[in-house]
Amino acid sequence: SQQGEEDPQxxxxxxxxxxxxNCSYKTSINNLQWYRQNSGRGLVHLILIRSNxxxxxxxxxxxxxxxxxxxxxxLITASRAADTASYFCATTPSGNTGKLIFGxxxxxxxxx
Amino acid sequence: DAGVIxxxxxxxxxxxxxxxxxxxxxxxxxxxxxxxQTMMRGLELLIYFNNNVPIDDSGMPEDRFSAKMPNASFSxxxxxxxxxxxxxxxxxxxxLPGRLNTxxxxxxxxxxxxx
Numbered sequence: 001s002q003q004g005e006e007d008p009q010x011x012x013x014x015x016x017x018x019x020x021x022n023c024s025y026k027t028s029i030n031n032l033q034w035y036r037q038n039s040g041r042g043l044v045h046l047i048l049i050r051s052n053x054x055x056x057x058x059x060x061x062x063x064x065x066x067x068x069x070x071x072x073x074x075l076i077t078a079s080r081a082a083d084t085a086s087y088f089c090a091t092t093p094s095g096n097t098g099k100l101i102f103g104x105x106x107x108x109x110x111x112x
Numbered sequence: 113d114a115g116v117i118x119x120x121x122x123x124x125x126x127x128x129x130x131x132x133x134x135x136x137x138x139x140x141x142x143x144x145x146x147x148x149q150t151m152m153r154g155l156e157l158l159i160y161f162n163n164n165v166p167i168d169d170s171g172m173p174e175d176r177f178s179a180k181m182p183n184a185s186f187s188x189x190x191x192x193x194x195x196x197x198x199x200x201x202x203x204x205x206x207x208l209p210g211r212l213n214t215x216x217x218x219x220x221x222x223x224x225x226x227x
Binding site: 041045090100 | 116143145147154155157160162167168203205207214215216217218219220221
């Protein structure tokens with residue numbers, strides 16, 4: 001069974017707009033990660049946020065984590081056509097430093 | 113490092129045939145994951161190894177699937193006999209786990225089609 005669920009499943013925006021994707025999970029976690037997948041390719045790690053962190057930034061990416069609600073959000077600011085991809089959250093359950101479980105993903109389309 | 117290397121990139125086989133997918137993790141990584149991705153079920157964790165030992169194989173769909181990691185630089189996922197519903201993209205990933213760093217590096221995947 002999958003740990004995370006992303007919302008929305010699909011998102012279409014204009015270039016320059018911000019894109020927000022949400023992820024909910026079920027169990028306590030050590031950390032939460034966001035990955036990106038371009039069509040036909042493998043997943044690429046974007047950012048990791050630890051369970052004791054609430055917000056993290058990396059370039060145009062901003063990730064928040066609310067462990068009380070078991071949810072996270074990924075914000076991409078000033079989106080570009082090249083940001084078009086699928087985005088997945090992944091969690092490592094507490095007490096397990098190895099296992100990595102992915103959500104269903106959000107497909108983002110950025111129109112030029 | 114060349115990253116995680118999977119082979120073959122594409123595989124088309126007939127139902128009932130044995131299929132073997134191969135993975136070479138990044139040197140020094142001691143965790144290895146096999147995932148299956150389909151439109152219907154998303155990205156499913158099939159099995160993961162730590163230090164060449166299978167830790168959790170609860171995602172392996174059935175006995176037709178088996179995975180091995182004979183050494184730190186090689187793993188295989190075997191399906192015998194294959195069925196059309198096994199058609200999917202299979203990803204291998206490796207990582208150097210720990211509380212501070214569990215980033216996984218993915219291979220390009222093997223697209224399996226069983227006809």
